[in-house]
Each structure stands twice: as structure tokens, then as C-alpha cells.
Amino acid sequence: MTFLPFVFILTSLITFVAGQLFLKRAMESTTAGGNGHPRFGSLLGAGIFLMTISFFLTLGLLQRFDLSYLYPFQGLSVIIIAFAAAIVLREKLTLQLTIGAALISAGIVLVSIS
Amino acid sequence: MPMQNRPSGFANPWFQLALSVAFVTVSELLLKRGASDTANLATNWSWTGINSLASPLVWWGILCVIASFLSWLYVLKYIPLTIAFPLSRVVDVLVPLSCWIFLGETISARRWCGIALVVIGLAVVAKPVARLEERL
Helix, strand or coil, X not given: CCHHHHHHHHHHHHHHHHHHHHHHHHHHHHHCCCCCCCCHXXXXXXXXXXXXXXXXXXXXXXXXXXXXXXXXHHHHHHHHHHHHHHHHCCCCCCHHHHHHHHHHHXXXXXXXXX | CCXXXXXXXXXXXXXXXXXXXXXXXXXXXHHHHHHHHCCCCCCHHHHHCHHHHHCHHHHHHHHHHHHHHHHHHHHHHHCCHHHHHHHHCCHHHHHHHHHHHHCCCCCCHHHHHHHHHHHHHHHHXXXXXXXXXXXX
16 A cells, blocks of 8 residues: 555646646736637636646545645645746746756655655 | 736735745645544545545635635736746745644654755745846
């Protein structure tokens, strides 16, 4: 039973990151100018759907482990999202931002393995 | 992303970011309390966490999640994800500290070191943003 929790933790992490990217796209579509945003609803819906899966998996995990152990795993999402936003959303990722995000992720991993 | 022409006061995206973070911290504490209260690990569906919905604390937690979500959506409209998301991880300092203070969970020396690293990382991310804000 040591392997299964990590499958659930990983799944909740992936759905969380993907959800954030969809939400960002959805909100960006509202500033793109013009009034009709045909993709807003579906982008928002996809983001919320993914976040919901992540949420319930997290609840299941919370019933088994301390919050201070579990929660920081989501911290890995910092560095993953920084790169994903740079690649998928073409946001500018400076060296300083990368270092900062890496430090945050490293700190969170350190928190979660102790 | 337009960093200028931002609304001020309650509608300021940086304020909304702080608000979102505060709601997340409170929601995590409520969800942990509620989920633990209703834990029944023997049932088949317990991995889905669905039986946590029996706890009123979980429902308060869900309200906080929704509030933080709305603030977060507003933040996404104005601030790039590469900046907003790392900054939002101040919750990874606030949540363990709250667990320590309010839930009586213990924090080891290594965990304190991790928390310190997160704080340094947050400062590294926030510094260029603060400079940018000063210029505007």
C-alpha cells in the first residue's frame, strides 16, 4: 500500500496543473478584445472539471495522512506550472523566475519528505 | 499581459491574490478537520473522499475553496501564471505553520528548513515584480 498513495498523489497533481492551464486560457480569452468569447465556457468548464477531480482525490488522501505531509506535494506544481506556462501559454520565463520557482519547489519537497 | 491600467483597491489583482491565498489556507484547515472527523477507511469508495461530504466543516471548506477560486480567476486575468502561481505558493508556508499552531501537528527541523527555502524562493520571485510595480 505504499505505491498506491503515490499514484493518487501524482494523478491529483497532473489534473491540478492541467486545470490551471485551462483556467488561465479561459481568463485570457476574456481580455482578448471583442465581446463574443466562444471558447470561454468550454475552457472554463474543462479547467473546473480537472480541478474537481484533483479536489476529491485530495480529500481521499487527507483522510489517510497529515495535511502538513500531503499538501506540499502540490508544491511540485510550482516548477511544473512555470515551465508549462512558458511552453504552452508562451509566457516569458526569466532566469530569476525559474530560480525562484525551483527554490520554492525544492523547499516544498524538503517539507514533504521530512 | 497588461500590467498597467490595473484596477485599484478591492479590485487590485495583487490584493485578490492575497485574498485567494488566505481563503486557501483556511479551507485546507477546515477540510483536514472535516475529512478526519468523517474518515472511514474500510469502505470501498473511501479513496474518492466522497464520504467527507458528511462533515459540515468540509462544506465550509468548500465555500472557502470557491471564494479563493473566484479571486484566483480574477488574478489570472491580470497577472502572468509564471508570476502569480509561484507567489500563490506562500500557502506552502502558511499551511504548515497553521497546522502547527491550530491542529497541533509537529514540524521537524528538516521541515522548517524546507519552509525557509520556500520563503527565499518567494522573495526571489517577488523582487523583480516589486521593482516593476515601483516603476509604474
